[in-house]
Amino acid sequence: MRDWLRRRVVARSAVAALTVGLALLAAMAVVSSRSTARAADIAAGTQQTSQQWNEIYLKISMEYELLEDYLDSPETGDRQPLLSSIGSAEPNLRWLLANGGTDDTRQVMALQNAYGGYTYTLRNLIDAAATEDRENTLKYARQAALSASGLRRQASVNVARNNLAIAVVLRDAKDANARQLIAVEVLSLADLLLVIFCGLVLLAYQKRTERQAADNDYRASHDGLTGLANRRLLGERVSRAIADADRAGPGVGLLLLDLNRFKEVNDTLGHHSGDLLLVEVARRLSAGSRASDLVARLGGDEFAILLTGVEGIIDARTVAQRVLAELCGPADVGGLSVDISGSIGYSHYPSLSASAEELLQHADVAMYHAKRNRLGIAAYEPENDNNSFEQLTLLTDLRFAIDRGELELHYQPKVRPADRSVAGMEALVRWRHPTRGLLGPQAFVPEAEQSDLMLSLTEAVLDMALRQQAEWREDGRHIPVAVNIGAACLRDPGFPARVEGLLRQYDAVPGHLTMEITESFLITDPESAAAALTHLRDRGVRVSIDDFGVGYSSMSYLQSMPLDELKIDRKFTAEILTTERGRAIVTAIVDLAHALDLTVVAEGIEDEKTLTVVGEMGCEHAQGYYMCRPIHPDGIPKWIDSWTSVPVPT
CATH class of the missing domain: 3.30.70.270 (Reverse transcriptase/Diguanylate cyclase domain)
Structure with a gap:
């Protein structure tokens, strides 16, 4: 952030300095142009004034030359040129009075009187010459010569003075231009350096922008954590x-x-x-x-x-x-x-x-x-x-199925290996879909677990299981039932109270309802699990860990959680007759469960020998296809009678 701010300040300072430099350079150009124009105007005005003084000098000289010509040949009687030239400098004097500077005005006023006397002398000389008055003619001639000489000298001095003024103006203008040229060169050099610097800054900014664009494009197309493509x-x-x-x-x-x-x-x-x-x-x-x-x-x-x-x-x-x-x-x-x-x-x-x-x-x-x-x-x-239209509408149909009572329960028995007596039933949900027929849990339970329907589905299963248990009880069969509970149920603070309400509604016998939960939920949310399970257990509900051993098993939750039962996953049960490793694992699980005062249920019993072995290993209950596949509740009484009538192998 600090580097970015520093670069921004430097860039803006460079641009500001360049702007000021260019503005000063433009101002210098304007000043130089105006100064040159002003000097030119002054020089032109002074030159014009000098020209007027020069014309006065020439006209006075011409008047005197015409006078000398007239005196040299008075007999010709041609005095008209001389008369025409007398007073010829008057327009120039009037122009100088109107347009000349202060010095010119003062000089003109002084010269005007002398020029008036000069012209007067010339006229008197012409009159004396015309009357052949030689004495006066000579006298006026001497006076005219002196006056002409003085007038020419004054005019010449003013011409020189104005020429000198022009030279001074031109010299000052040259000096000013020289100074301005130096300033312009300095400013131009400074501006050139600033232009180069700003160009470098712009180039660096462009490169940073390109790098940023490339980085943004990379970020837009790659995962920020792993660096892989997204x-x-x-x-x-x-x-x-x-x-x-x-x-x-x-x-x-x-x-x-x-x-x-x-x-x-x-x-x-x-x-x-x-x-x-x-x-x-x-x-x-x-x-x-x-x-x-x-x-x-x-x-x-x-x-x-x-x-x-x-x-x-x-x-x-x-x-x-x-x-x-x-x-x-x-x-x-x-x-x-x-x-x-x-x-x-x-x-x-x-x-x-x-x-x-x-x-x-x-x-x-x-x-x-x-x-x-x-x-x-x-x-x-x-x-x-399964990404069909039916699969897309599955959750919507399931929501209505719960309300319409399209769900039904099938039950898989659990028996005691020791005496082959019935220990209870696990309730397994089915959906009798109006168009797709009877659907097993794998067709809709995973989707329900990912939505808000799992809570409603579980409570519907609980209601049906407790109602069925009450019906069996009325027939004289006291059969415990087990129901699988999703993690979403135990996260709901109101779930234990609703279960308690169902227990009261169906007058359930304490200890005859078991809730089976997966061990993964105990690991991921132990506090919520412990609180919910403690509440349920206080109301006479037994708690069982389903599929033990297939998740991230932890010994700590077996000690801290309010548990009653542990179900060994069929993966381990299937190996107790084929591998020593499988038998050792099941033995270790049974010993661990008994050390914690937990009942052990062996799942996946497929034959009589496996049933006998798990009984010998200390498993209190067993469950599997050997005893019975999940069946409709109407068939449970018949199955019980059939199963219990078979003598226990000796």
């Missing part, structure tokens, strides 16, 4: 690459990448650590891509890589595999080790996509398919594209 530049390059491919050459590929569980890192470790992680991801993506590829950050934790010169979809997959391999792995973020992983979707022009818009859209569809199904990488396939 969405705008990616769009331009995609269009250009497709145009090049249309003219001649191979196709274009596009990889779209989204980090896994980045929000948890950002919320847990802070935005600064999240930024460090994004910078590291950008470095890894650049290292894993080819030199000709364009790596871009589209926003948040979403990145893209434009692949030029890609012959087919197989080549795009090869690059995607290499990029994912380079990306995945632990990273040091602010002194903490954080595991980086992501999901990549890829598409290809022209084999899969027909335009730049489709290339971007298809890569996005493939990326979300890879993320939902934990595939790592996935190519675009039309059957995975």
